[in-house]
Amino acid sequence: MQWPFSRRANALTSSAIREILKVTEQPDVISFAGGLPSAATFPVEAMQVATRKVLEEHAESALQYGPSEGLGKLREWIAAEYSRDGAEVRPSQVLLTTGSQQALDLIAKALIDPGSRVLVETPTYLGALQAFSLFEPEYVSVASDDQGLLPETLTPEVIEGARFLYALPNFQNPTGRRLPLSRREALAAIAREHDLPIVEDDPYGDLDYQGERLASLRSLAPKQVIHLGSFSKVLAPGLRLGYVIADDALIAKLVQIKQAADLHTPSFTQQVVYEIVSQGFLKGHIPEIRTLYAERCQAMLAALEKHMPEGVHWNRPEGGMFIWVTLPESLDSTELLTEAIRERVAFVPGAPFYATAPQANTLRLSFVTVEPARIEEGVRRLGRLVARQLGGTSEHLPLV
Amino acid sequence: MQWPFSRRANALTSSAIREILKVTEQPDVISFAGGLPSAATFPVEAMQVATRKVLEEHAESALQYGPSEGLGKLREWIAAEYSRDGAEVRPSQVLLTTGSQQALDLIAKALIDPGSRVLVETPTYLGALQAFSLFEPEYVSVASDDQGLLPETLTPEVIEGARFLYALPNFQNPTGRRLPLSRREALAAIAREHDLPIVEDDPYGDLDYQGERLASLRSLAPKQVIHLGSFSKVLAPGLRLGYVIADDALIAKLVQIKQAADLHTPSFTQQVVYEIVSQGFLKGHIPEIRTLYAERCQAMLAALEKHMPEGVHWNRPEGGMFIWVTLPESLDSTELLTEAIRERVAFVPGAPFYATAPQANTLRLSFVTVEPARIEEGVRRLGRLVARQLGGTSEHLPLV
Structure with a gap:
């Protein structure tokens, strides 16, 4: 059956990144990819x-x-x-x-x-x-x-x-x-x-x-x-x-x-x-969410400070769920993602978020659904990967 | 503020019938207008x-x-x-x-x-x-x-x-x-x-x-x-x-x-x-809905038989929620609705259901949300109205 798709439907392409990110649902992957709020806050x-x-x-x-x-x-x-x-x-x-x-x-x-x-x-x-x-x-x-x-x-x-x-x-x-x-x-x-x-x-x-x-x-x-x-x-x-x-x-x-x-x-x-x-439930509830997210944001900022090589930049959010990372211009975060998945850590590459002229060296990290200890471990893996790519070696270091 | 509406948004017109039908929410109106299922069947x-x-x-x-x-x-x-x-x-x-x-x-x-x-x-x-x-x-x-x-x-x-x-x-x-x-x-x-x-x-x-x-x-x-x-x-x-x-x-x-x-x-x-x-809830539940709707459909068919003047036609559904009525060609059901609302009975005119060439002498009756006694009374009022319009008199008969 050949469906007579509309012009707008024909223009839709399936997302390669979406396919890659499907593995992030596996429990051994430390995922900073989700845009999900923390289930710990559900009422x-x-x-x-x-x-x-x-x-x-x-x-x-x-x-x-x-x-x-x-x-x-x-x-x-x-x-x-x-x-x-x-x-x-x-x-x-x-x-x-x-x-x-x-x-x-x-x-x-x-x-x-x-x-x-x-x-x-x-x-x-x-x-x-x-x-x-x-x-x-x-x-x-x-x-x-x-x-x-x-x-x-x-x-x-x-x-x-x-x-x-x-x-x-x-x-x-x-x-x-x-x-x-x-x-x-x-x-x-x-x-x-x-x-x-x-x-x-x-x-x-x-x-x-x-x-x-x-x-x-x-x-x-x-x-x-x-x-x-x-x-x-x-x-x-x-x-x-x-x-x-x-x-x-x-x-x-x-x-x-x-x-x-x-x-x-x-x-x-x-x-x-x-x-x-x-x-009036939200009056008591929202401060709890803020406290949890602030703590996890701090944990991620500290981990980035500790584990990211020089030349990597990120912002320091005052609220919300995301940190934006800019890698050195020579790196492509979509390529990095494939490597990262092998090391059981995930994020979302930044390119799809640009309507025009995507910046391939950016990525989004979400910290709200991950425990602080896992945040540190995940960022450590990411930092090592970035360092390796900057150093030009593509071997897979053992995960110890 | 002049909104820069799209062509499709500019083509939208508000529905006069929708405005008329707003009164049908008043409890003293016998409404055959709704496309609602009966709340009596809610699980x-x-x-x-x-x-x-x-x-x-x-x-x-x-x-x-x-x-x-x-x-x-x-x-x-x-x-x-x-x-x-x-x-x-x-x-x-x-x-x-x-x-x-x-x-x-x-x-x-x-x-x-x-x-x-x-x-x-x-x-x-x-x-x-x-x-x-x-x-x-x-x-x-x-x-x-x-x-x-x-x-x-x-x-x-x-x-x-x-x-x-x-x-x-x-x-x-x-x-x-x-x-x-x-x-x-x-x-x-x-x-x-x-x-x-x-x-x-x-x-x-x-x-x-x-x-x-x-x-x-x-x-x-x-x-x-x-x-x-x-x-x-x-x-x-x-x-x-x-x-x-x-x-x-x-x-x-x-x-x-x-x-x-x-x-x-x-x-x-x-x-x-x-x-x-x-x-397996539906196995027992759906027969209950069918029985209720069949009974109300019968009540409406009997009332139509009893109260509608000659020249009015309708179908005999074998299921579902609606009966379709065709009035003599001289009548317009949208005009009839205005009269009907005065007599506290409502239906939906048929014209908006046609994509092209609307037939103004049709109307839709829904029977599922109305008790049989009220169905009869509502159809009685409608039948009287139709008879009056066919007779050419526009006076408002007393509601006794």
């Missing part, structure tokens, strides 16, 4: 209490079809939480989605025609590129440094005709970097002046190790910013629950598109999450 | 047992990210169930989706380019038209009668260049009709001969009141048919759990597209549903 007990309550008190609405916009009382809760930060959010401005990933798909459908200009960071979140690319945009990579994108490079020529800028200001996936307040303000000023839509993807905003928060882009340019939030990193990703906050005109279009995409996000998971968060 | 106790077990024994995998293809053991269970019907299904041919609606979106993305020919029944499921239309196909409505589409009208000229035929052979939404075996065989022969993909949407197949099943299109043309199944009508729609069965090459593309759409369907709901169905 199992709160889930037990909440599911019992939902099935005792709200079974009919939890099991029936629901509104495409999402559960009314959860929209109200989210609106109230965000309104506390100063920039008011009305419940009508909140749309629940099946994970933040779905929000990216809905926004792409609403705003991208073939050839539309879309501005992205350098590098940026791979899942967003996958969602947007199905709608065939022309990407423009905005110059960025260790602190994030450089607003001054967003000249009128770059912005001209852009459908939106996609930004992750807090502890970006893949780099872990955070955009400083002054750049947020500069970016928001550009958005307001040029009516440039900004998609602010913010799954990691709560994970500042000091419990601080910089002003969101949304609070600085409420009309132009489409804010994406998620319960994946503060509760559990297996619930697939995220949300969009934007002005009513955009939400109205997204609701129609959402209805065609999956009618609505599961009523059951929305009811359960509402029961958990409306009891 | 609340089984859900309680299953959620408890999942959170005690599989909490980590139920709350963590999972594979885009879906939960392995649930794919195996579905494959085994379908294999019993004779045409073997392998687990690799099963993709779990966030409700069947998502399957429609994924298939549209995989197979439709702007202007692609898509064949649909007359009338057809509105939600499918909504999903497909975002990808800008050219619809061709295939001639149909009270028993479904007429295979002999699928000439080579009609099929030429078609990306797929979308069909609902069992108790179709909106008409409730079922395609006879001889037509299924004729259709499958055409699919095999011309390599015409057929999307077989089958959410109601288990709801035959006699517990019978006609051969699926998939079993008759396994290579060409993309089969869609759902737990919405046999367990609960609020779980948003459906699946696609198709050959490996198509599934591989759909998995990539699914990953961009929402990463994966919630792990938690998949685990819970697996616990329920793997215990």
Whole structure:
């Protein structure tokens, strides 16, 4: 059977890296490759209490079809939480989605025609590129440094005709970097002046190790910013629950598109999450996640310091789940990965995170799912591999 | 803020009927408008047992990210169930989706380019038209009668260049009709001969009141048919759990597209549903749903017989949730709806279910969520309204 695939489907290629990374599920591999939160933080007990309550008190609405916009009382809760930060959010401005990933798909459908200009960071979140690319945009990579994108490079020529800028200001996936307040303000000023839509993807905003928060882009340019939030990193990703906050005109279009995409996000998971968060659970829970992740981040930074040869650079994240490593330019992290897998350690090469002009000598390390002792051992193996490649020898040293 | 909407987003119009139908949520309205299953059939106790077990024994995998293809053991269970019907299904041919609606979106993305020919029944499921239309196909409505589409009208000229035929052979939404075996065989022969993909949407197949099943299109043309199944009508729609069965090459593309759409369907709901169905729960449960729906279908048929004036026609479904009513040609069911709402009874006008050339004198009645006594009263009001419109008087009779 020859399927009559669409142009967008024909353009899809299968990922070689995905195939390589399949082995990382084997327990003897120390994997820094996952983008997974730590299962140690999953609220199992709160889930037990909440599911019992939902099935005792709200079974009919939890099991029936629901509104495409999402559960009314959860929209109200989210609106109230965000309104506390100063920039008011009305419940009508909140749309629940099946994970933040779905929000990216809905926004792409609403705003991208073939050839539309879309501005992205350098590098940026791979899942967003996958969602947007199905709608065939022309990407423009905005110059960025260790602190994030450089607003001054967003000249009128770059912005001209852009459908939106996609930004992750807090502890970006893949780099872990955070955009400083002054750049947020500069970016928001550009958005307001040029009516440039900004998609602010913010799954990691709560994970500042000091419990601080910089002003969101949304609070600085409420009309132009489409804010994406998620319960994946503060509760559990297996619930697939995220949300969009934007002005009513955009939400109205997204609701129609959402209805065609999956009618609505599961009523059951929305009811359960509402029961958990409306009891104030996150106030105590998020600090626990922060403490755990901060400790593991420190363990990885210490291990990198100890085991990486000269010429390797990395950033020092203030929150989130990732560290970004830049190897000497002569090295290719995809080649390194094949070697690393043999030594039972894994990471994600950086190249796929670039919309244009991939930098082959970069890689992403995730530290949150690995115990500190294993973090040290994994980084030790990586450091030895890098040193060996820099030294030009390709023999396999014994693992002692 | 002027949003730079895509062409597809600009083409979206808000539904006037949806606005009218919002009042049907008021408890004093007898609503035959919903496409909802009866909440009386929801497996609340089984859900309680299953959620408890999942959170005690599989909490980590139920709350963590999972594979885009879906939960392995649930794919195996579905494959085994379908294999019993004779045409073997392998687990690799099963993709779990966030409700069947998502399957429609994924298939549209995989197979439709702007202007692609898509064949649909007359009338057809509105939600499918909504999903497909975002990808800008050219619809061709295939001639149909009270028993479904007429295979002999699928000439080579009609099929030429078609990306797929979308069909609902069992108790179709909106008409409730079922395609006879001889037509299924004729259709499958055409699919095999011309390599015409057929999307077989089958959410109601288990709801035959006699517990019978006609051969699926998939079993008759396994290579060409993309089969869609759902737990919405046999367990609960609020779980948003459906699946696609198709050959490996198509599934591989759909998995990539699914990953961009929402990463994966919630792990938690998949685990819970697996616990329920793997215990054999559906064997006892589905007959209960059939009995309830058959009884309510009979109640509505009897009421139509008693209260509808001459010149009104309807079908006699052998399963499912819907009856399709054809009024005399002089009447417009959308106008009738406005009157009906005043008399506190609701239905869905038939026009939106046509991809081309809407028939304004048709309407869909759903009987499954209404008690028999209320069914009779609702149909009585409707019959009186129709009689009044046929009689040419527009006065509001008192409701006694």
